[in-house]
Amino acid sequence: MTNNQSTKRLIGIFAVGATLLAVVAIAGLVFSTMGTFLVKGAPHLSWSLLSEAPRNNNTEGGIFPAIYGTTLLVLIMTLLGVPIGTITAIYLSEYTRPNAVFPRIIRFAVNTLAGVPSIVFGLFGLGFFVQFVGRGMDTALGNDTALFGQPALIWAAATLAALTLPVVIVSVEEALRTVPREMREGSLALGATRWQTIWKIVLPNSTTGILTGAILAIGRGAGEVAPILFTGAVYSLPQLPDGITSQFMHLGYHLFVLSTQSPDVDKTLPLQYATTLVLLGLTFTLNFSATFIRSRLRQRQMGR
Amino acid sequence: MxxxxxxxxxxxxxxxxxxxxxxxxxxxxxxxxxxxxxxxxxxxxxxGIAVVLIFLILLFVLRESIPLFFQPESKAIGAKSAQTDKNAQKASNDETLKPDIYNPDIILNSAESETIFVPEVYNPDVSLPTQVSSVSASAPVPEEEQDESISLANVLGNAWQPVSTRPKFGILPLIIGTAKTTIVAVLIGAPLGILAALYAAFFVPRRLKEFIKPMVEMLAGLPSVVIGFFCLMTIGSFLQTLFGLDFRLNAVVGGIGLSIAVIPIVFTITEDALSAVPKSLLEASLAMGATTWESAYKVMLPAAFPGVFAAVLLGIGRAFGETMIALMATGNAAMLSASFADPVRTFSATIGAEMGEVIWGSPHYSMLFFLGVLLFLFSFTLNAITELFIKERLAKKLQGG
CATH class of the missing domain: 4.10.860 (DNA Excision Repair, Uvrb; Chain A)
Known part of the structure; x- marks a missing residue:
């Protein structure tokens, strides 16, 4: 009996220990990645890196065009994706009952969209936006040379907008749900129509949520490289992109090419670590501000 | 609708x-x-745009891959791809290469090389049906030989050599490569994610509680290209010196990298599933005299099992669809080997690596899109299973139980 008891204790210690070990392993992963990039990247961060253009076949100089291209890309992506995602969320939470068929189909599609591999979005961007829409526009406008029918900033942004759509929809819908039912009912009882209620009551009270969705989408979109591989990103450019049809440099793509296809990988190693740090800084700032806003939002909801 | x-x-x-x-x-x-x-x-x-988007993705990825399997369109697309490619140039004055996949291309290229062989990068292959039909009529291609070359046997073969005079599009090495990295990723990532979620739900001291979730979110926030870079630079060398491996980049390194992407997904969904189990189950179990770990492992985990299963499935989906990590950390050699210490090439990495250099409209191009279709269908199936089957079952179990 005592033997049985001690075996049970041992299993218990083992069972709890295994979970603790898993957490320690994850913490190890987080700290080793962060530590590596901080230690190896921080010494090479400088103002000239952030502000200068690359020189000598991208082996020297700064990464300003890549930062500029990434910023421009996520900006256009946000302008394209966030309105659509917000409207979808409004439709799902304000105009439909949760158990009706069509909203369930939409939810299924949103979840499926979130699970589609990012490289497939890249193929979709190439096959649909560049080849179909872009060339269609060229034909319609009568362009002799390919203006829209080539990889470009606008197509990369559209592809990323499609990729980040689920992120926006889910977080905006969550935000819309934090608006209390009483406020909607009060508005409707005072004679406002449903659209007036949404426009004047629900949306102003969920702007933070929409902001969170946008920030999360940007954080996700800024780090994705696979979808823009064939839809507009290039390794080096003579000048900054000057329109939505030009190609652009991108931090993540820059890092990828520097570390795998550069003729002299070792020489650019400091540049690679510094680029990684800039990219991480960008995505983490965005993600943490989103998490912060969201936790404030949840507290507000709890407080009621 | x-x-x-x-x-x-x-x-x-x-x-x-x-x-x-x-x-x-x-x-x-x-x-x-x-x-x-x-x-x-x-x-x-x-x-409804999300629904439309799903259909568009399938439609247009499929549309670009269709020429691979249907003759007339293959001819048409091939004819349009008069491009500055080394294959085409090499073969343009070599008529003996007839029984080849690239056959339509090659012959038509030779026929057109004077007229269309301009340094234009993108061919308007959608807008030129009339020209195409005239061209393919002027350069007839032996039908039987073509049927042979674009056969299923080629696609199911065991060599992936898309850029050669006699290209081979055998997807078997890619399947094996993808399976190897996915297995490693899930074997590492799923237990870590599930156990960490159990710890966070039942055993965590109060002071640490606010610490675990942000940590996992940090892991989730790592861009995949950064994870790939980390594997390439650090994990690869580390494992090589530790075990004395022949190859610095191999299936295990890629799998470890992918597991970094898998852990947050498994953790989050498992945690959701555990918190969806009614508290009364835990309380009843504890009241019956069970210890915390017994309650966690024998009551709560089985109750949340469908959710955990869904977490693992979605983890698999992430692992096999992930591109940048696989592209940077697996070595990218389409080898037919059972060893996990050999370099591998996955589906998504193949698309990512080769789409940049391929001629638009060539069989190789269509083949890459076909790989995309396979990826899409696989992820769609996994997702449909979790959505329609598992979540429903979980809801029923928790409500009915």
Whole structure:
């Protein structure tokens, strides 16, 4: 009996220990990645890196065009994706009952969209936006040379907008749900129509949520490289992109090419670590501000 | 679907029509109602965009891959791809290469090389049907030989050599490569994610509670290209010196990298599933005299099992679809080997690596899109299983139980 008891204790210690070990392993992963990039990247961060253009076949100089291209890309992506995602969320939470068929189909599609591999979005961007829409526009406008029918900033942004759509929809819908039912009912009882209620009551009270969705989408979109591989990103450019049809440099793509296809990988190693740090800084700032806003939002909801 | 949309909008228009009948400002009211009705119709239309997007993705990825399997279009696309490719140039004056996959290309290239062989990078392959048909009529291609070359045997073969005079599109090495990295990733990532979620749910000291979730979110926030870079630079060398491996980049290194992407997914979904189990189960178990770990492992985990299963499935989906990590950390050699210490090449990495250099419209191009179709279908299936089967079952189990 005592033997049985001690075996049970041992299993218990083992069972709890295994979970603790898993957490320690994850913490190890987080700290080793962060530590590596901080230690190896921080010494090479400088103002000239952030502000200068690359020189000598991208082996020297700064990464300003890549930062500029990434910023421009996520900006256009946000302008394209966030309105659509917000409207979808409004439709799902304000105009439909949760158990009706069509909203369930939409939810299924949103979840499926979130699970589609990012490289497939890249193929979709190439096959649909560049080849179909872009060339269609060229034909319609009568362009002799390919203006829209080539990889470009606008197509990369559209592809990323499609990729980040689920992120926006889910977080905006969550935000819309934090608006209390009483406020909607009060508005409707005072004679406002449903659209007036949404426009004047629900949306102003969920702007933070929409902001969170946008920030999360940007954080996700800024780090994705696979979808823009064939839809507009290039390794080096003579000048900054000057329109939505030009190609652009991108931090993540820059890092990828520097570390795998550069003729002299070792020489650019400091540049690679510094680029990684800039990219991480960008995505983490965005993600943490989103998490912060969201936790404030949840507290507000709890407080009621 | 149309009827569903209108159903969704019916309540607001009902309300507004009642309002307009209440005599106060009939004219003004009605005008705004019309505007609102348009807005609401618009919202319903935009709401369906996610559904449309899914269809568009499948449609257009499939559309680009179809020429691979259907003769007429293969000819057509091939004809349009008169491009500055080394294959085409090499073969343009070599008529002996006839029984080849690239055959239509090659012959037509030679026929057209004077006229269309301009340094134009993108061919308008959608907008030129008339020219194409005339070209393919002027350069007849032996049908039987073509049927042989684009056969299923080639696709199911065991060599992936897309860029050669006699290209081989055997996807077997890619399947094996993808399977190897996915297995490693899930074997590492799933237990870590599940156990960490158990710890966070049941065993965590109060002080650490606010610490674990941000940590996992940090891991989730790592861009995949950064994870790939980390594997390439650090994990690869580390494992090589530790075990004395022949190859610095191999299936295990890639798998470890992918597991970094898998852990947050498994953790989050498992945690959701555990917190969806009613607290009364845990309380009952503890009240019966079970210890915390017994309650966690023997009551709560089985109760949340469908959710955990869904977490693992979605983890698999992430692992096999992930591109940048696989592209940077697996070594990218399409080898047919069972060893996990050999370099591998996955589906997604193949698309990522080769699409940049391929001729638009060539069989190779179509083949890469076909790989994309396979990826899409696989992820769609996994997702459909979790959505339709597992979540339903979980809900039923927790409500009925």
């Amino acid at each position: 149309e009827s569903e949309q209108t159903q969704g909008i019916t309540p607001p228009s009902d309300i507004s029509s009642k309002k307009s009948s209440s005599q106060e400002h009939p004219f003004v009211r009605r005008k705004s109602n019309l505007g609102e009705r348009i807005i609401e119709r618009g919202i319903a239309l935009v709401g």
